[in-house]
Amino acid sequence: MTIFRSLRHYNYRLFFTGQSISLVGTWMQRVAVSWLVYRLTGSAFLLGLITFLSLIPSLVLAPYAGSYVDRHNKFKILIITQIILMLQAGALALMIWFKYYDMFWIAGLSLVQGLVNAFDVTARQSLMVNLVEDKEDLPNAIALNSSVFNAARLVGPALAGVILSTLGEDICFLINFVSFIAVLVCLLMMKLNLQAVQKSTENIWVDLRKGYEYLRSSPDLASMIIMMAASSLLVIPFTTLLPVFAKDIFNGTATTFGWFESAAGFGAFFGAIYMATLKKRNNMQKIIIFSALLLAVSVIALAISPSLILALFCTGLAALGLMAQTSSINTYLQTHADDAMRGRTLSYYIMAYQGVLPIGSLLMGYFAHQFGTQTVVAFEGVAGLLIVVAYIYNEKNRHSVKRNRVHFAN
Incomplete structure (x- = not known):
């Protein structure tokens, strides 16, 4: 089938299999941590703080990580990071198993996760x-990778909701620990023919500056990264507040929170499937605009939803828009960035997405504590609409300037 065409590549098939198993455990741990923190503290601010600590290293380290990955064997780096993340999950499981509910250590392990x-x-x-040997299959591989991520987001929280209500948070952490074995086995079975990395003799900070200058000279790439950063700061943090919707606004339990996360996974999964069906020639910029609009409108609808069913539906639509937006930006960057600059370009994308998100989560958690969750989430949706308008205006202005330069040159 066309939608699964990248699975014909042996190495990608192994990667896909390992990720499919491990990501279910990862999502179970994410839900368990969020529920544990809110159950123990009842604080939307601390909920945002834990998310902040787990993601803030991406803001500080992502550009450095991009230069580091460009200089070293990325496969070996991936093996090492997966082992460390496995140990982090195991440490969380042991803490909760022995009922050592210490927010300092929970925060510390979240920070370790973010660093890795x-x-x-x-x-x-x-x-x-x-x-993937055939580069025409790269957009499909990226979209399928997103689909497995969001399929896990559908299954993981649903399982976590049941396990949290019956067995406790420690079992979720233990399952995540065990799931990393699948990734490591699949990685070690790969037959990669990576070219030897030619290490730069220049200081790594010089490489960082080159990455920044490359983006300055590529306004189409830079504008997408800026849009991603703005969304991560002002719109996407609505996901951090889902436990508040589940527990306080709709008077639910851990199972209700699992429904919200699964609804988000369900919507994002369909968004990923849609992206996987696209061909390379599709206009990614139009998809970025329409998906960002869907995200913004759905977040506003979530904020004013009078019933749980409608709130779950809006959460799913918002996740669909978010999935399509992030996947289309990722695909555009990977297919348009120069080979020598791909790692650094993607590192700025990761910084804009995962690095800025914790700042947004911390801010929105604080504002939700001060002004109410529904008010803040409605503001996030309105901010999303303004971001889309700004992106469209910038693109039209950029193309207008480009046409004028061509006209004067002729």
Whole structure:
């Protein structure tokens, strides 16, 4: 089938299999951590703080990680990061198993996860181009990778909701620990023919500056990264507040929170399937605009939803828009960035997405505590609409300037 065409590549098939198993455990842990923190503290601010700590290293380290990955064997980096993330999940499981509910250590382990992810995500994204021999299949591979991520987001939280209500958070952490075995086995079975990395003799900070200058000279790439950063700061943090919707606004339990996360996974999964059916020639910029609009409108609808069913539906639509937006930006960057600059370009994308998100989560968690969750989420949706308008205006202005330069040159 066309939608699964990238699975004909042996290395990508192994990667896809390992990720399919491990990501279910990852989502179970994410839900368990969020529920544990809110159950123990009842604080939307602390909920945002934990998300902040797990993602803030991407803001600080992503550009450095991009240069580091470009200089070293990305496959070996991925093996090491997966082992460390496995140990982090095991440490969480042991803490909760012995009922050691210490927010300091929970926050510390979340920070460790964020530090490792800064390198793990960059290495994983940069390796993608080496997993498919036919580069025409790269957009499909990226979309399928997103689909398995969001399929896990559908299954993981649903399982977590049941396990949290019956067995406890520690079992979720233990399952995540065990799931990393699948990734490591699949990675070690790969037959990669990576070219020897020619290490730069220049200081790594010089490489960082080159990445920044490359983006300055590529306004189409830069504008997408800026749009991603604005969305991560002002719109996407609505996901951090879903436990508040589940527990306080709709008077639910851990199972209700699992429904919200699964609804988001369901919508994002369909968004990923749609992206996987696209061909390389499709206009990614139009998809970015329409998906960002869908995200913004759905977030506003979530904020004013009078019933749980409608709120779950709006959460699914918002996740569909978010999935299509992030996947289309990722695909555009991977297919338009120069080979020598791909790692650094993707590192800025990761910084804009995962790095700025914790700042947004912290801010929105604080504002939700001050002004109410529904008011803040409605503001996030309105901000999303303004971001789309700004992006469209910038693109039209850029193309107008480009046409004028061509006209004067002739």
